[in-house]
Amino acid sequence: MTYVLLDSFTTTNMAELVASSDVTDGIKTAIGEVIAEIDSITAIKQEQEYALVEFLSARDILCVLPTGFGKSLVYQLAPLVTKKMFPDSNPIFIIVSPLVALMEDQIKEATKLGVTAMQLGVHNVTDLEQGSYQLVFGSPEAWLMNDKWLKMLESPVYRENIMGIVVDEVHVAYKWGLGAKGKPAFRDSFSKLSVLRSIVKQGTPVLALTASADMESRDRVTRLLAMENATRVIVSPNRTNIRLALASAPRHEKVQCLDWIVDDVRAKGTAMAQIIIYCRSRDKTAEVYHYLKAELGEDFWLDRDPEKKWDNELIGMYHKGTDKDNKNFVISSLNGQGNCRVVAATTALGMGLNFPNISHVVMFGPPNDTEAIVQQAGRAGRNGVQSHAVLYNTRCAKALLFKSTD
Known part of the structure:
Protein backbone atom coordinates (compact mmCIF):
# COMPACT_ATOMS: atom_id res chain seq x y z
CA MET A 1 0.00 0.00 0.00
CA VAL A 235 -20.28 -2.17 22.35
CA SER A 236 -22.53 -3.87 24.92
CA PRO A 237 -21.24 -3.50 28.48
CA ASN A 238 -22.10 -7.16 29.13
CA ARG A 239 -19.07 -9.06 30.42
CA THR A 240 -19.86 -12.76 30.35
CA ASN A 241 -17.18 -13.64 32.92
CA ILE A 242 -18.76 -11.44 35.62
CA ARG A 243 -21.62 -12.82 37.67
CA LEU A 244 -23.81 -10.04 39.03
CA ALA A 245 -25.60 -10.78 42.30
CA LEU A 246 -28.14 -8.86 44.36
CA ALA A 247 -27.76 -9.76 48.03
CA SER A 248 -29.78 -8.85 51.09
CA ALA A 249 -28.25 -6.67 53.80
CA PRO A 250 -30.34 -6.15 56.98
CA ARG A 251 -30.64 -2.42 57.64
CA HIS A 252 -29.41 -2.55 61.25
CA GLU A 253 -26.63 -5.10 60.67
CA LYS A 254 -25.53 -4.03 57.23
CA VAL A 255 -21.77 -3.96 57.78
CA GLN A 256 -21.90 -7.53 59.12
CA CYS A 257 -22.71 -8.72 55.60
CA LEU A 258 -18.99 -8.31 54.91
CA ASP A 259 -17.96 -10.97 57.45
CA TRP A 260 -17.26 -13.41 54.62
CA ILE A 261 -14.42 -11.11 53.59
CA VAL A 262 -13.04 -11.15 57.14
CA ASP A 263 -13.08 -14.96 57.07
CA ASP A 264 -11.34 -15.04 53.68
CA VAL A 265 -8.57 -12.66 54.76
CA ARG A 266 -8.00 -14.59 57.99
CA ALA A 267 -7.86 -17.94 56.21
CA LYS A 268 -5.77 -17.02 53.15
CA GLY A 269 -3.85 -13.80 53.76
CA THR A 270 -2.00 -12.71 50.63
CA ALA A 271 -3.09 -15.92 48.88
CA MET A 272 -6.66 -14.65 48.62
CA ALA A 273 -8.04 -13.03 45.49
CA GLN A 274 -8.34 -9.25 45.45
CA ILE A 275 -11.57 -7.47 46.39
CA ILE A 276 -12.75 -3.87 46.02
CA ILE A 277 -15.60 -2.66 48.25
CA TYR A 278 -17.19 0.45 46.75
CA CYS A 279 -18.89 2.79 49.24
CA ARG A 280 -21.09 5.82 48.62
CA SER A 281 -19.12 8.29 50.78
CA ARG A 282 -15.84 8.83 52.59
CA ASP A 283 -17.57 8.28 55.94
CA LYS A 284 -18.98 4.93 54.81
CA THR A 285 -15.58 3.97 53.39
CA ALA A 286 -13.96 4.68 56.75
CA GLU A 287 -16.69 2.75 58.56
CA VAL A 288 -16.13 -0.34 56.42
CA TYR A 289 -12.34 -0.09 56.74
CA HIS A 290 -12.41 0.21 60.54
CA TYR A 291 -14.97 -2.58 60.87
CA LEU A 292 -12.78 -4.98 58.91
CA LYS A 293 -9.73 -3.90 60.90
CA ALA A 294 -11.48 -4.41 64.24
CA GLU A 295 -12.85 -7.83 63.24
CA LEU A 296 -9.48 -9.08 61.97
CA GLY A 297 -7.47 -7.96 64.98
CA GLU A 298 -3.86 -9.15 64.60
CA ASP A 299 -4.77 -10.79 61.27
CA PHE A 300 -5.12 -7.31 59.80
CA TRP A 301 -1.35 -7.45 59.14
CA LEU A 302 0.56 -9.94 57.01
CA ASP A 303 1.73 -12.84 59.18
CA ARG A 304 0.44 -10.92 62.21
CA ASP A 305 3.36 -8.53 61.85
CA PRO A 306 4.33 -7.56 65.43
CA GLU A 307 5.70 -4.22 64.19
CA LYS A 308 2.40 -3.45 62.48
CA LYS A 309 4.07 -1.89 59.44
CA TRP A 310 1.66 -0.01 57.16
CA ASP A 311 2.93 -1.80 54.06
CA ASN A 312 1.99 -5.15 55.64
CA GLU A 313 -1.66 -4.20 56.03
CA LEU A 314 -4.00 -6.55 54.17
CA ILE A 315 -6.87 -4.03 54.10
CA GLY A 316 -6.61 -0.64 52.43
CA MET A 317 -8.70 2.51 52.13
CA TYR A 318 -8.90 4.83 49.13
CA HIS A 319 -10.79 8.07 48.55
CA LYS A 320 -10.00 11.58 47.36
CA GLY A 321 -8.58 12.59 50.74
CA THR A 322 -6.32 9.56 51.22
CA ASP A 323 -2.65 10.55 51.46
CA LYS A 324 -0.45 9.86 48.44
CA ASP A 325 1.68 7.12 50.04
CA ASN A 326 -1.41 5.08 50.94
CA LYS A 327 -2.91 5.63 47.49
CA ASN A 328 0.29 4.38 45.89
CA PHE A 329 0.32 1.38 48.23
CA VAL A 330 -3.22 0.44 47.23
CA ILE A 331 -2.63 0.91 43.51
CA SER A 332 0.65 -1.02 43.60
CA SER A 333 -0.99 -3.85 45.52
CA LEU A 334 -3.88 -4.12 43.06
CA ASN A 335 -1.28 -4.28 40.30
CA GLY A 336 0.40 -7.22 42.02
CA GLN A 337 3.22 -5.39 43.82
CA GLY A 338 2.01 -5.07 47.41
CA ASN A 339 0.30 -6.91 50.26
CA CYS A 340 -3.10 -5.20 50.32
CA ARG A 341 -5.86 -7.63 49.28
CA VAL A 342 -9.08 -5.78 50.13
CA VAL A 343 -9.76 -2.10 49.52
CA ALA A 344 -12.66 -0.06 50.87
CA ALA A 345 -13.01 2.79 48.41
CA THR A 346 -15.11 5.49 46.86
CA THR A 347 -15.31 5.77 43.10
CA ALA A 348 -12.06 7.77 43.26
CA LEU A 349 -10.46 4.33 42.87
CA GLY A 350 -10.91 2.78 39.50
CA MET A 351 -11.84 5.35 36.88
CA GLY A 352 -9.64 4.47 33.92
CA LEU A 353 -7.28 2.38 36.04
CA ASN A 354 -6.70 -1.23 34.99
CA PHE A 355 -6.41 -3.77 37.80
CA PRO A 356 -6.31 -7.19 36.13
CA ASN A 357 -6.91 -9.57 39.04
CA ILE A 358 -9.97 -8.29 40.94
CA SER A 359 -12.12 -11.33 41.71
CA HIS A 360 -14.95 -9.56 43.55
CA VAL A 361 -16.42 -6.09 43.45
CA VAL A 362 -18.77 -5.34 46.34
CA MET A 363 -21.15 -2.40 45.95
CA PHE A 364 -21.86 -1.50 49.58
CA GLY A 365 -24.95 0.56 49.02
CA PRO A 366 -26.49 1.16 45.61
CA PRO A 367 -24.59 3.33 43.13
CA ASN A 368 -26.33 6.46 41.89
CA ASP A 369 -27.48 5.02 38.58
CA THR A 370 -27.11 2.11 36.18
CA GLU A 371 -24.09 3.71 34.51
CA ALA A 372 -22.30 3.67 37.87
CA ILE A 373 -23.18 -0.01 38.33
CA VAL A 374 -21.59 -0.78 34.96
CA GLN A 375 -18.48 1.21 35.91
CA GLN A 376 -18.05 -0.43 39.31
CA ALA A 377 -18.91 -3.99 38.33
CA GLY A 378 -16.56 -3.67 35.38
CA ARG A 379 -13.52 -3.45 37.65
CA ALA A 380 -13.82 -7.21 38.18
CA GLY A 381 -12.49 -9.97 35.99
CA ARG A 382 -10.30 -8.03 33.59
CA ASN A 383 -8.04 -11.07 33.34
CA GLY A 384 -10.92 -13.03 31.82
CA VAL A 385 -11.36 -15.25 34.89
CA GLN A 386 -14.84 -15.89 36.29
CA SER A 387 -15.49 -13.08 38.75
CA HIS A 388 -18.29 -11.60 40.82
CA ALA A 389 -19.99 -8.25 41.41
CA VAL A 390 -22.26 -8.11 44.47
CA LEU A 391 -24.76 -5.32 45.03
CA TYR A 392 -26.13 -5.31 48.57
CA ASN A 393 -29.87 -4.84 48.47
CA THR A 394 -31.86 -1.83 49.55
CA ARG A 395 -35.26 -0.85 48.20
CA CYS A 396 -33.81 1.30 45.42
CA ALA A 397 -31.13 -1.19 44.45
CA LYS A 398 -33.54 -3.48 42.60
CA ALA A 399 -34.94 -0.63 40.56
CA LEU A 400 -31.42 0.41 39.55
CA LEU A 401 -30.27 -3.08 38.78
CA PHE A 402 -33.09 -3.94 36.46
CA LYS A 403 -33.39 -0.59 34.69
CA SER A 404 -32.32 -0.87 31.07
CA THR A 405 -28.92 0.69 30.23
CA ASP A 406 -29.94 1.15 26.60
Whole structure:
Protein backbone atom coordinates (compact mmCIF):
# COMPACT_ATOMS: atom_id res chain seq x y z
CA MET A 1 0.00 0.00 0.00
CA THR A 2 1.27 3.47 -0.88
CA TYR A 3 0.38 6.17 1.64
CA VAL A 4 -1.21 9.44 0.52
CA LEU A 5 1.51 11.98 1.37
CA LEU A 6 0.98 15.72 1.73
CA ASP A 7 3.48 18.56 1.72
CA SER A 8 1.83 19.89 4.88
CA PHE A 9 -0.26 17.47 6.90
CA THR A 10 -3.19 19.03 8.79
CA THR A 11 -6.60 17.87 9.93
CA THR A 12 -8.08 20.09 7.22
CA ASN A 13 -6.09 18.32 4.54
CA MET A 14 -7.07 14.96 5.95
CA ALA A 15 -10.74 15.92 6.01
CA GLU A 16 -10.52 16.73 2.30
CA LEU A 17 -9.11 13.29 1.58
CA VAL A 18 -11.33 11.04 3.70
CA ALA A 19 -13.73 10.41 0.84
CA SER A 20 -10.95 8.45 -0.82
CA SER A 21 -10.87 4.75 0.02
CA ASP A 22 -7.09 4.96 -0.44
CA VAL A 23 -6.89 7.08 2.71
CA THR A 24 -8.87 4.60 4.79
CA ASP A 25 -6.82 1.71 3.45
CA GLY A 26 -3.66 3.69 4.09
CA ILE A 27 -4.60 4.30 7.73
CA LYS A 28 -5.40 0.63 8.21
CA THR A 29 -2.08 -0.37 6.68
CA ALA A 30 -0.24 2.08 8.92
CA ILE A 31 -2.06 0.69 11.95
CA GLY A 32 -0.95 -2.82 11.04
CA GLU A 33 2.66 -1.73 10.63
CA VAL A 34 2.66 0.13 13.94
CA ILE A 35 1.23 -2.86 15.80
CA ALA A 36 3.83 -5.13 14.22
CA GLU A 37 6.53 -2.95 15.78
CA ILE A 38 5.08 -3.13 19.33
CA ASP A 39 5.97 -6.32 21.19
CA SER A 40 3.19 -5.96 23.76
CA ILE A 41 0.40 -5.85 21.15
CA THR A 42 -0.37 -8.62 18.67
CA ALA A 43 -3.64 -7.22 17.35
CA ILE A 44 -6.37 -4.69 18.15
CA LYS A 45 -10.09 -5.23 18.19
CA GLN A 46 -12.24 -4.37 15.20
CA GLU A 47 -13.96 -1.56 17.11
CA GLN A 48 -10.61 -0.06 18.16
CA GLU A 49 -9.39 -0.04 14.57
CA TYR A 50 -12.62 1.48 13.29
CA ALA A 51 -12.53 4.22 15.92
CA LEU A 52 -8.90 5.01 15.15
CA VAL A 53 -9.56 5.20 11.41
CA GLU A 54 -12.51 7.54 11.97
CA PHE A 55 -10.55 9.75 14.37
CA LEU A 56 -7.55 10.03 12.04
CA SER A 57 -9.97 10.80 9.22
CA ALA A 58 -10.88 13.97 11.13
CA ARG A 59 -14.34 12.80 12.15
CA ASP A 60 -15.88 13.32 15.58
CA ILE A 61 -16.43 9.99 17.29
CA LEU A 62 -18.10 8.79 20.50
CA CYS A 63 -16.89 5.41 21.75
CA VAL A 64 -18.87 3.56 24.42
CA LEU A 65 -16.70 0.52 25.06
CA PRO A 66 -16.81 -1.87 28.04
CA THR A 67 -14.46 -1.56 30.99
CA GLY A 68 -11.20 -3.32 30.22
CA PHE A 69 -11.83 -3.14 26.46
CA GLY A 70 -8.84 -0.93 25.70
CA LYS A 71 -10.38 2.46 25.00
CA SER A 72 -7.18 4.37 25.68
CA LEU A 73 -5.29 2.42 23.05
CA VAL A 74 -7.26 4.28 20.37
CA TYR A 75 -5.64 7.62 21.14
CA GLN A 76 -2.33 6.13 22.30
CA LEU A 77 -1.79 4.68 18.84
CA ALA A 78 -2.96 7.82 17.02
CA PRO A 79 0.40 9.68 16.97
CA LEU A 80 2.32 6.55 15.99
CA VAL A 81 0.00 5.87 13.07
CA THR A 82 0.14 9.51 11.99
CA LYS A 83 3.94 9.46 12.04
CA LYS A 84 3.95 6.23 10.08
CA MET A 85 1.86 7.83 7.35
CA PHE A 86 3.53 11.25 7.50
CA PRO A 87 7.13 10.86 8.74
CA ASP A 88 7.80 14.62 8.75
CA SER A 89 4.72 15.49 10.79
CA ASN A 90 4.69 16.48 14.46
CA PRO A 91 1.26 15.25 15.61
CA ILE A 92 -0.05 16.51 18.95
CA PHE A 93 -3.21 15.21 20.62
CA ILE A 94 -4.58 16.92 23.70
CA ILE A 95 -6.24 14.71 26.32
CA VAL A 96 -8.84 16.00 28.77
CA SER A 97 -8.82 13.72 31.81
CA PRO A 98 -10.70 14.00 35.11
CA LEU A 99 -8.18 12.61 37.59
CA VAL A 100 -4.44 12.98 38.20
CA ALA A 101 -4.08 9.27 38.99
CA LEU A 102 -5.67 8.42 35.66
CA MET A 103 -3.35 10.78 33.80
CA GLU A 104 -0.29 9.33 35.50
CA ASP A 105 -1.36 5.80 34.65
CA GLN A 106 -2.09 6.61 31.02
CA ILE A 107 1.22 8.45 30.58
CA LYS A 108 3.05 5.35 31.82
CA GLU A 109 1.11 3.13 29.41
CA ALA A 110 1.69 5.47 26.47
CA THR A 111 5.41 5.65 27.21
CA LYS A 112 5.63 1.86 27.06
CA LEU A 113 4.32 2.05 23.50
CA GLY A 114 6.98 4.56 22.50
CA VAL A 115 4.66 7.58 22.60
CA THR A 116 5.90 10.81 24.18
CA ALA A 117 3.36 11.96 26.77
CA MET A 118 3.17 14.48 29.58
CA GLN A 119 0.84 16.25 31.99
CA LEU A 120 0.29 20.00 32.16
CA GLY A 121 2.27 21.61 34.96
CA VAL A 122 4.39 18.57 35.72
CA HIS A 123 7.03 18.31 33.02
CA ASN A 124 9.44 20.79 31.43
CA VAL A 125 7.40 23.79 30.32
CA THR A 126 9.83 24.73 27.53
CA ASP A 127 9.64 21.29 25.93
CA LEU A 128 5.87 21.44 26.26
CA GLU A 129 5.56 24.83 24.61
CA GLN A 130 7.81 23.68 21.77
CA GLY A 131 5.44 20.81 20.98
CA SER A 132 7.82 18.06 22.04
CA TYR A 133 5.10 15.72 23.33
CA GLN A 134 2.63 13.76 21.23
CA LEU A 135 0.02 13.34 23.99
CA VAL A 136 -0.58 16.25 26.36
CA PHE A 137 -2.80 15.50 29.35
CA GLY A 138 -4.66 18.00 31.49
CA SER A 139 -7.81 18.51 33.52
CA PRO A 140 -10.61 20.63 32.05
CA GLU A 141 -9.77 23.31 34.60
CA ALA A 142 -6.14 23.38 33.40
CA TRP A 143 -7.09 23.59 29.73
CA LEU A 144 -9.81 26.21 30.14
CA MET A 145 -8.91 28.33 33.17
CA ASN A 146 -5.12 28.70 32.97
CA ASP A 147 -4.05 31.53 30.67
CA LYS A 148 -0.62 29.96 30.12
CA TRP A 149 -2.07 26.80 28.60
CA LEU A 150 -4.71 28.70 26.64
CA LYS A 151 -1.99 30.84 25.04
CA MET A 152 0.00 27.70 24.31
CA LEU A 153 -2.96 26.22 22.42
CA GLU A 154 -3.16 29.42 20.39
CA SER A 155 0.55 29.37 19.53
CA PRO A 156 1.63 28.48 15.97
CA VAL A 157 3.21 25.15 16.97
CA TYR A 158 -0.05 23.95 18.48
CA ARG A 159 -2.35 25.53 15.90
CA GLU A 160 -0.43 23.76 13.16
CA ASN A 161 0.10 20.37 14.81
CA ILE A 162 -2.90 19.55 17.01
CA MET A 163 -4.56 16.62 15.28
CA GLY A 164 -7.31 15.84 17.77
CA ILE A 165 -8.97 16.43 21.13
CA VAL A 166 -9.65 13.43 23.35
CA VAL A 167 -12.10 13.57 26.26
CA ASP A 168 -11.50 10.52 28.45
CA GLU A 169 -14.17 9.20 30.83
CA VAL A 170 -16.60 11.53 29.09
CA HIS A 171 -19.58 10.45 31.20
CA VAL A 172 -18.31 12.79 33.93
CA ALA A 173 -18.80 15.75 31.56
CA TYR A 174 -22.51 15.80 32.37
CA LYS A 175 -22.36 14.15 35.80
CA TRP A 176 -19.79 16.58 37.20
CA GLY A 177 -20.23 19.48 34.82
CA LEU A 178 -23.96 20.00 35.24
CA GLY A 179 -25.62 20.75 38.57
CA ALA A 180 -28.72 18.81 39.63
CA LYS A 181 -31.97 20.47 40.71
CA GLY A 182 -30.54 23.94 41.06
CA LYS A 183 -27.39 22.83 42.85
CA PRO A 184 -23.98 24.04 41.64
CA ALA A 185 -21.97 21.69 39.47
CA PHE A 186 -19.19 19.68 41.11
CA ARG A 187 -16.69 20.71 38.39
CA ASP A 188 -18.27 23.29 36.13
CA SER A 189 -15.43 23.26 33.57
CA PHE A 190 -16.59 19.87 32.30
CA SER A 191 -19.69 21.50 30.86
CA LYS A 192 -17.58 24.03 28.92
CA LEU A 193 -15.26 21.69 27.04
CA SER A 194 -16.75 22.69 23.70
CA VAL A 195 -14.81 25.98 24.13
CA LEU A 196 -11.67 24.03 23.22
CA ARG A 197 -13.06 23.65 19.73
CA SER A 198 -13.07 27.41 19.27
CA ILE A 199 -9.39 27.63 20.21
CA VAL A 200 -7.90 24.91 18.01
CA LYS A 201 -8.12 25.07 14.24
CA GLN A 202 -11.42 24.38 12.54
CA GLY A 203 -12.00 20.75 11.66
CA THR A 204 -10.04 19.29 14.58
CA PRO A 205 -11.88 16.09 15.53
CA VAL A 206 -13.04 15.10 19.01
CA LEU A 207 -12.77 11.56 20.36
CA ALA A 208 -15.03 10.98 23.40
CA LEU A 209 -14.46 7.81 25.42
CA THR A 210 -16.48 6.10 28.14
CA ALA A 211 -17.53 2.67 29.31
CA SER A 212 -21.04 3.69 30.26
CA ALA A 213 -23.54 5.97 28.60
CA ASP A 214 -27.18 5.17 27.87
CA MET A 215 -28.95 6.60 24.82
CA GLU A 216 -29.95 9.84 26.54
CA SER A 217 -26.44 10.32 27.91
CA ARG A 218 -24.87 9.81 24.49
CA ASP A 219 -26.96 12.68 23.15
CA ARG A 220 -25.91 14.82 26.12
CA VAL A 221 -22.26 14.17 25.38
CA THR A 222 -22.49 15.12 21.73
CA ARG A 223 -24.32 18.35 22.64
CA LEU A 224 -21.87 19.32 25.39
CA LEU A 225 -18.86 18.75 23.12
CA ALA A 226 -20.48 20.30 20.04
CA MET A 227 -19.83 17.09 18.11
CA GLU A 228 -21.32 17.32 14.64
CA ASN A 229 -22.62 14.14 12.99
CA ALA A 230 -20.45 12.14 15.35
CA THR A 231 -19.74 8.51 14.50
CA ARG A 232 -20.79 6.26 17.38
CA VAL A 233 -19.04 3.02 18.26
CA ILE A 234 -21.14 1.20 20.84
CA VAL A 235 -20.28 -2.17 22.35
CA SER A 236 -22.53 -3.87 24.92
CA PRO A 237 -21.24 -3.50 28.48
CA ASN A 238 -22.10 -7.16 29.13
CA ARG A 239 -19.07 -9.06 30.42
CA THR A 240 -19.86 -12.76 30.35
CA ASN A 241 -17.18 -13.64 32.92
CA ILE A 242 -18.76 -11.44 35.62
CA ARG A 243 -21.62 -12.82 37.67
CA LEU A 244 -23.81 -10.04 39.03
CA ALA A 245 -25.60 -10.78 42.30
CA LEU A 246 -28.14 -8.86 44.36
CA ALA A 247 -27.76 -9.76 48.03
CA SER A 248 -29.78 -8.85 51.09
CA ALA A 249 -28.25 -6.67 53.80
CA PRO A 250 -30.34 -6.15 56.98
CA ARG A 251 -30.64 -2.42 57.64
CA HIS A 252 -29.41 -2.55 61.25
CA GLU A 253 -26.63 -5.10 60.67
CA LYS A 254 -25.53 -4.03 57.23
CA VAL A 255 -21.77 -3.96 57.78
CA GLN A 256 -21.90 -7.53 59.12
CA CYS A 257 -22.71 -8.72 55.60
CA LEU A 258 -18.99 -8.31 54.91
CA ASP A 259 -17.96 -10.97 57.45
CA TRP A 260 -17.26 -13.41 54.62
CA ILE A 261 -14.42 -11.11 53.59
CA VAL A 262 -13.04 -11.15 57.14
CA ASP A 263 -13.08 -14.96 57.07
CA ASP A 264 -11.34 -15.04 53.68
CA VAL A 265 -8.57 -12.66 54.76
CA ARG A 266 -8.00 -14.59 57.99
CA ALA A 267 -7.86 -17.94 56.21
CA LYS A 268 -5.77 -17.02 53.15
CA GLY A 269 -3.85 -13.80 53.76
CA THR A 270 -2.00 -12.71 50.63
CA ALA A 271 -3.09 -15.92 48.88
CA MET A 272 -6.66 -14.65 48.62
CA ALA A 273 -8.04 -13.03 45.49
CA GLN A 274 -8.34 -9.25 45.45
CA ILE A 275 -11.57 -7.47 46.39
CA ILE A 276 -12.75 -3.87 46.02
CA ILE A 277 -15.60 -2.66 48.25
CA TYR A 278 -17.19 0.45 46.75
CA CYS A 279 -18.89 2.79 49.24
CA ARG A 280 -21.09 5.82 48.62
CA SER A 281 -19.12 8.29 50.78
CA ARG A 282 -15.84 8.83 52.59
CA ASP A 283 -17.57 8.28 55.94
CA LYS A 284 -18.98 4.93 54.81
CA THR A 285 -15.58 3.97 53.39
CA ALA A 286 -13.96 4.68 56.75
CA GLU A 287 -16.69 2.75 58.56
CA VAL A 288 -16.13 -0.34 56.42
CA TYR A 289 -12.34 -0.09 56.74
CA HIS A 290 -12.41 0.21 60.54
CA TYR A 291 -14.97 -2.58 60.87
CA LEU A 292 -12.78 -4.98 58.91
CA LYS A 293 -9.73 -3.90 60.90
CA ALA A 294 -11.48 -4.41 64.24
CA GLU A 295 -12.85 -7.83 63.24
CA LEU A 296 -9.48 -9.08 61.97
CA GLY A 297 -7.47 -7.96 64.98
CA GLU A 298 -3.86 -9.15 64.60
CA ASP A 299 -4.77 -10.79 61.27
CA PHE A 300 -5.12 -7.31 59.80
CA TRP A 301 -1.35 -7.45 59.14
CA LEU A 302 0.56 -9.94 57.01
CA ASP A 303 1.73 -12.84 59.18
CA ARG A 304 0.44 -10.92 62.21
CA ASP A 305 3.36 -8.53 61.85
CA PRO A 306 4.33 -7.56 65.43
CA GLU A 307 5.70 -4.22 64.19
CA LYS A 308 2.40 -3.45 62.48
CA LYS A 309 4.07 -1.89 59.44
CA TRP A 310 1.66 -0.01 57.16
CA ASP A 311 2.93 -1.80 54.06
CA ASN A 312 1.99 -5.15 55.64
CA GLU A 313 -1.66 -4.20 56.03
CA LEU A 314 -4.00 -6.55 54.17
CA ILE A 315 -6.87 -4.03 54.10
CA GLY A 316 -6.61 -0.64 52.43
CA MET A 317 -8.70 2.51 52.13
CA TYR A 318 -8.90 4.83 49.13
CA HIS A 319 -10.79 8.07 48.55
CA LYS A 320 -10.00 11.58 47.36
CA GLY A 321 -8.58 12.59 50.74
CA THR A 322 -6.32 9.56 51.22
CA ASP A 323 -2.65 10.55 51.46
CA LYS A 324 -0.45 9.86 48.44
CA ASP A 325 1.68 7.12 50.04
CA ASN A 326 -1.41 5.08 50.94
CA LYS A 327 -2.91 5.63 47.49
CA ASN A 328 0.29 4.38 45.89
CA PHE A 329 0.32 1.38 48.23
CA VAL A 330 -3.22 0.44 47.23
CA ILE A 331 -2.63 0.91 43.51
CA SER A 332 0.65 -1.02 43.60
CA SER A 333 -0.99 -3.85 45.52
CA LEU A 334 -3.88 -4.12 43.06
CA ASN A 335 -1.28 -4.28 40.30
CA GLY A 336 0.40 -7.22 42.02
CA GLN A 337 3.22 -5.39 43.82
CA GLY A 338 2.01 -5.07 47.41
CA ASN A 339 0.30 -6.91 50.26
CA CYS A 340 -3.10 -5.20 50.32
CA ARG A 341 -5.86 -7.63 49.28
CA VAL A 342 -9.08 -5.78 50.13
CA VAL A 343 -9.76 -2.10 49.52
CA ALA A 344 -12.66 -0.06 50.87
CA ALA A 345 -13.01 2.79 48.41
CA THR A 346 -15.11 5.49 46.86
CA THR A 347 -15.31 5.77 43.10
CA ALA A 348 -12.06 7.77 43.26
CA LEU A 349 -10.46 4.33 42.87
CA GLY A 350 -10.91 2.78 39.50
CA MET A 351 -11.84 5.35 36.88
CA GLY A 352 -9.64 4.47 33.92
CA LEU A 353 -7.28 2.38 36.04
CA ASN A 354 -6.70 -1.23 34.99
CA PHE A 355 -6.41 -3.77 37.80
CA PRO A 356 -6.31 -7.19 36.13
CA ASN A 357 -6.91 -9.57 39.04
CA ILE A 358 -9.97 -8.29 40.94
CA SER A 359 -12.12 -11.33 41.71
CA HIS A 360 -14.95 -9.56 43.55
CA VAL A 361 -16.42 -6.09 43.45
CA VAL A 362 -18.77 -5.34 46.34
CA MET A 363 -21.15 -2.40 45.95
CA PHE A 364 -21.86 -1.50 49.58
CA GLY A 365 -24.95 0.56 49.02
CA PRO A 366 -26.49 1.16 45.61
CA PRO A 367 -24.59 3.33 43.13
CA ASN A 368 -26.33 6.46 41.89
CA ASP A 369 -27.48 5.02 38.58
CA THR A 370 -27.11 2.11 36.18
CA GLU A 371 -24.09 3.71 34.51
CA ALA A 372 -22.30 3.67 37.87
CA ILE A 373 -23.18 -0.01 38.33
CA VAL A 374 -21.59 -0.78 34.96
CA GLN A 375 -18.48 1.21 35.91
CA GLN A 376 -18.05 -0.43 39.31
CA ALA A 377 -18.91 -3.99 38.33
CA GLY A 378 -16.56 -3.67 35.38
CA ARG A 379 -13.52 -3.45 37.65
CA ALA A 380 -13.82 -7.21 38.18
CA GLY A 381 -12.49 -9.97 35.99
CA ARG A 382 -10.30 -8.03 33.59
CA ASN A 383 -8.04 -11.07 33.34
CA GLY A 384 -10.92 -13.03 31.82
CA VAL A 385 -11.36 -15.25 34.89
CA GLN A 386 -14.84 -15.89 36.29
CA SER A 387 -15.49 -13.08 38.75
CA HIS A 388 -18.29 -11.60 40.82
CA ALA A 389 -19.99 -8.25 41.41
CA VAL A 390 -22.26 -8.11 44.47
CA LEU A 391 -24.76 -5.32 45.03
CA TYR A 392 -26.13 -5.31 48.57
CA ASN A 393 -29.87 -4.84 48.47
CA THR A 394 -31.86 -1.83 49.55
CA ARG A 395 -35.26 -0.85 48.20
CA CYS A 396 -33.81 1.30 45.42
CA ALA A 397 -31.13 -1.19 44.45
CA LYS A 398 -33.54 -3.48 42.60
CA ALA A 399 -34.94 -0.63 40.56
CA LEU A 400 -31.42 0.41 39.55
CA LEU A 401 -30.27 -3.08 38.78
CA PHE A 402 -33.09 -3.94 36.46
CA LYS A 403 -33.39 -0.59 34.69
CA SER A 404 -32.32 -0.87 31.07
CA THR A 405 -28.92 0.69 30.23
CA ASP A 406 -29.94 1.15 26.60
